[in-house]
Amino acid sequence: MIEQIKSLIEKEIECEELRVDGDGSHFQVIIVSKAFEGLRSVKKQQMVYATVNEHIASGDIHALTIKAYTPEEWSKAKHFL
Template identity: 75%
Template sequence: MIEEIKKLIEQDIKTTELRVDGDGSHYQVIVVSEEFDGLRAVKKQQMVYAAVNEHIASGEIHALTIKAYTPAEWEKAKLFV
């Protein structure tokens, strides 16, 4: 399922970095994209949710934790990850 989640996100969002971790139906994603530039955190998360919504609706993904960054935000944030 991890590879499937990556594939779905990459189909909708041009990422510069993408990390997916998890097991069963609980997953964590870090998405870095220039497409997030100028967007608020909620809008970034909505874009990621839209990419995997079919699997959330079906129950395959029960919980998804999203951390979405622009490349500049990621440079700062990854110091703490």
């Protein structure tokens, strides 16, 4: 399922970096994209949710934690992860 989630996200959002981890139906996503520039956190998350919404609706994905960054935000945040 991890590779499937990555593929769905990459198909819709151009990523500089994408990490997907998890098991069962609980997943964590770290995504870095220029597409997020100028957007608030909620809008960034909505963009990512939209790529996997079908799997959330079906129950394949029960929980999805998203950390979405612009490249500039990532250059600062990655040192704390």
